[in-house]
Amino acid sequence: MTAREPRVVLDRxxxxxxxxxFSVSLGHARSRALLMREYLRRAALWARAYGAEEAWPFFDVAEYVDPSVELDAEIAAELDAYIRGNVGTPSIQKSCRGAVHFAAVRAETKAELPDLPDMYEPLLLMFERGGGYAIEQFIDLQGVAIPRGSLENNLSATPFLTLAPATLDALDGRGRITYYAKISEGYPRSSPRGIVRRRVIGNDEETHDEAFTRNLRWEPTEYLRLYELGHNDIDHVEITEAEAAAFIETMTEKLTGNTGNTGNS
Structure with a gap:
């Protein structure tokens, strides 16, 4: 893990x-849901590591990791003034304070930290892609609602580590989306020839088939329609959003040389 300066987090x-x-949050509804799920998983890992299960999911982990580390007085005052004037709900206020406080702990603590992924990064990215959340029966992300689940369920959730903005953008889109990997000999599910997706929009089930191309964007494709008609020899298998994200990020790195943000910091 790499330390993040408290002021950098405060400025974010x-x-x-x-x-x-809600226009921004609606446009990023899918990526925001993925990021919230990944935050819940990471927060569960940190809560279990420090005996903070009762405080999960939205809490200041720094208080458990090293309570001796305090925020610089100037940063603390700026953070408090900003939160009081701009951030409405107590849960989001606690999360914002926790993110800045934890940045200070990671920069200053002498304690050995566990080999766990950055707890707050998915949450910060989610905030940056459309604002906050509301906690009701579900976690309402202003465009999509997801169940909180239990700490135990989140501990065993599939990691979502591909957090580069371009990858997150590529996962957003209207409609019900299903992803497929094109496979053949030498191109298994884990390293397919390519990926395609089908988006079904509205009650009329308007269908859009798209392939993620070397132009690093989704472009129309006839692959699925031709396959259904028996005119395509390349097979495919349904994959998860996380698998699609991994392919997109790998292709982006290969074609641009940009390693992006894999979420492991």
Whole structure:
């Protein structure tokens, strides 16, 4: 893990748009749901590591990791003023304070930290892609609602580590989306020839088939339709969003040389 300076995290929080314009959050509904699920998983890992299960999921992990580390007085005052003026719900306020406080702990603590992924990074990215959340029967992300689940369920959830903005953008899209990997000899599910997706929109089930191309974007494809008609020799298998994200990020790295953010920091 690499330390993040508290002021860097504070500046990220100050750059977030928290208003009630849902257009941004709706446009990023899928990636925001993935990021929240990954936050819940990471928070469960940290909570279990420090005996903070009762505080999970939205809490200041720094208080458990090294309570002797305090925020610089100037940063603490700026953070408090910003939160009081801009961040409405107590849960989000606690998460923002926790993210900045934990940055200080990671930079200053002499304690040995566990080999766990950055707890707050998925949550910060989710905030940056459309604002906050509301906790009701589900976690409402202003465009999609997901179950909180139990700590135990989240501990065993599949990791989602591909957090590069371009990858997250590629996972967003209207409609019900199903991903497929094109497989053949030498191109298994874990390293397919390519991926395609089918988006079904509305009650009329308007269908859009798209392939992720070397142009690093989704473009229309006839592959699935031709396969259904028996005119395609290349087979395919349904895959998860996490598998699609891994392919997109690998292709992006290969074609651009940009390693992006894999979420392991």
């Amino acid at each position: 929080i100050r750059g977030i748009t928290w208003d009630d314009d």
